[in-house]
Amino acid sequence: MTENSSSPANALITARGLGKHYGTFQALSGIDLDILKSEVTCLIGPSGSGKSTLLRCLNFLEAYDEGEVRIDGQLVGWQDGKASPRKPVSATKLREQRRQVGMVFQQFNLWPHMTAAQNVAEALVQVKGLSKAEARDKAILALARVNLRDKADNHPSALSGGQQQRVAIARAIAMEPRVVLFDEPTSALDPELVGEVLNVMRDLAADGMTMVVVTHEMGFAAHVANRVAFLDHGKLVACVPPDEIFRQDPADPRIRSFLQTYRERNVV
Amino acid sequence: MDFSFQVISHNFPYLVSAARWTILISFLGMLVGLLLGIGICAARLSHHGWLRRAAALYISFFRGVPLLVQLLAFFYILPYAGVNLPATVAAFLSIGMCSAAYNAEILRGSLQAISPGQREAADALGIPPLALWRRILVPQALRIGLPSHINELILLVKVSSLASVVGIGELTRVAQNITGQTYRPLEIYMATAVIYFVINALIAWGGRRLERRLGVGQR
Numbered sequence: 001m002t003e004n005s006s007s008p009a010n011a012l013i014t015a016r017g018l019g020k021h022y023g024t025f026q027a028l029s030g031i032d033l034d035i036l037k038s039e040v041t042c043l044i045g046p047s048g049s050g051k052s053t054l055l056r057c058l059n060f061l062e063a064y065d066e067g068e069v070r071i072d073g074q075l076v077g078w079q080d081g082k083a084s085p086r087k088p089v090s091a092t093k094l095r096e097q098r099r100q101v102g103m104v105f106q107q108f109n110l111w112p113h114m115t116a117a118q119n120v121a122e123a124l125v126q127v128k129g130l131s132k133a134e135a136r137d138k139a140i141l142a143l144a145r146v147n148l149r150d151k152a153d154n155h156p157s158a159l160s161g162g163q164q165q166r167v168a169i170a171r172a173i174a175m176e177p178r179v180v181l182f183d184e185p186t187s188a189l190d191p192e193l194v195g196e197v198l199n200v201m202r203d204l205a206a207d208g209m210t211m212v213v214v215t216h217e218m219g220f221a222a223h224v225a226n227r228v229a230f231l232d233h234g235k236l237v238a239c240v241p242p243d244e245i246f247r248q249d250p251a252d253p254r255i256r257s258f259l260q261t262y263r264e265r266n267v268v
Numbered sequence: 269m270d271f272s273f274q275v276i277s278h279n280f281p282y283l284v285s286a287a288r289w290t291i292l293i294s295f296l297g298m299l300v301g302l303l304l305g306i307g308i309c310a311a312r313l314s315h316h317g318w319l320r321r322a323a324a325l326y327i328s329f330f331r332g333v334p335l336l337v338q339l340l341a342f343f344y345i346l347p348y349a350g351v352n353l354p355a356t357v358a359a360f361l362s363i364g365m366c367s368a369a370y371n372a373e374i375l376r377g378s379l380q381a382i383s384p385g386q387r388e389a390a391d392a393l394g395i396p397p398l399a400l401w402r403r404i405l406v407p408q409a410l411r412i413g414l415p416s417h418i419n420e421l422i423l424l425v426k427v428s429s430l431a432s433v434v435g436i437g438e439l440t441r442v443a444q445n446i447t448g449q450t451y452r453p454l455e456i457y458m459a460t461a462v463i464y465f466v467i468n469a470l471i472a473w474g475g476r477r478l479e480r481r482l483g484v485g486q487r
Contacts, residue, residue: 059392060414061388061391061392091397095394095395095396096394098391098392098393098394099393099394101392102392102393103384103389103392105287105388105389107383107385109385109386109388110386110389110410111386111389111404111408113407113408113411122393122395122403123390123393123394123395124406126395126396126399126403127393127394127395127396155483157483168389171389171393172393175393199420
């Protein structure tokens with residue numbers, strides 16, 4: 001691990017020897033992963049393989065137990081140093097670190113008592129200290145980017161799932177994060193609403209946004225991702241360009257059998 | 269004894285005037301109870317063990333001791349500590365402090381009904397705890413708990429009659445006084461009951477309107 005711990009110069013996030021356990025259950029172990037700037041990295045794998053846990057470790061929504069996550073060289077969540085056991089950074093410091101990382105959740109997690117524009121503007125006011133008017137202008141711009149300019153004053157309950165998820169994406173990107181994490185962004189959506197969300201994500205990728213996407217949308221992974229990381233039983237099996245995963249006979253048997261289930265299902 | 273509407277019509281203005289105190293004490297009590305209740309609920313859910321224990325102690329005391337006893341204690345014991353409050357202030361503070369215990373528990377239940385994902389979204393954005401509470405958790409908890417808070421306010425209107433024991437001329441006290449002068453308990457207490465009922469019916473009606481406006485229950 002220490003041997004190959006040097007990371008590419010354009011790595012934004014580096015995970016080294018990352019491990020996480022719940023009691024005796026080892027959810028993640030020995031993950032070495034680089035998230036490169038302006039790239040889309042998709043995390044795929046069977047359910048329970050640790051994809052979401054890995055994603056949530058990147059902004060310390062889950063406190064990892066072993067190894068490290070660094071954003072631009074700065075250790076996330078834990079105080080840097082030799083102290084053992086490690087101490088968490090202060091709440092203020094953690095908030096500062098999280099500001100650089102946007103997050104989009106499976107269940108959208110919009111605040112239901114606020115309109116779409118208010119959902120987007122809230123953190124701009126509370127975290128970035130913008131005035132209400134500035135925040136609203138910025139929120140409207142962010143909503144326009146996800147094609148929801150006309151829904152700015154609707155409450156989430158008046159929006160479809162796809163629209164709600166796009167508001168959530170607007171909320172994340174309005175903060176101008178350096179990277180956006182997507183935790184199964186289309187898994188809670190009706191099939192006909194998946195496309196609009198994926199299109200917005202495709203646009204973001206084309207604009208050069210660094211993205212890490214946990215997904216079951218193999219089409220998205222195959223066509224939009226720069227690299228696909230395959231996890232199984234909490235271990236990173238491969239992190240390679242999509243061609244190497246999605247070709248007819250992937251090298252690793254675990255990837256082969258995982259993709260087989262998709263191929264079988266998609267043959268109508 | 270014949271039922272006399274004249275007794276009622278003659279004394280009605282005094283009762284209505286006294287009802288203003290009833291309303292004042294119960295509404296101010298509710299305001300204190302809500303604001304203090306938010307603080308106590310926050311303490312109850314704090315990371316600090318001593319704050320949690322203090323809040324739990326507060327709640328168990330104010331829920332466990334009869335309000336009448338609290339009122340008397342507030343009114344008669346505080347002066348020994350050098351605190352001399354006007355009876356009305358002592359009354360609404362005392363009612364408010366008791367109500368805070370109930371409102372805190374209503375809020376705690378409402379907060380648990382808010383999906384943890386909303387908190388996570390705020391955490392991921394780096395929203396500080398005070399803003400999280402003020403802007404996201406409390407406004408929603410108050411909406412979710414609105415029917416229960418209205419319930420609490422209705423209870424307070426009735427419970428404010430206890431303030432008669434510390435000499436405040438609220439509705440029940442004045443009804444007692446008038447009865448003492450007129451020997452007409454039937455008419456006076458019936459009129460008093462109607463006034464309490466109307467106040468609470470209006471509160472219930474206002475509560476339902478507020479629920480509809482805020483879209484409670486259709487999240």
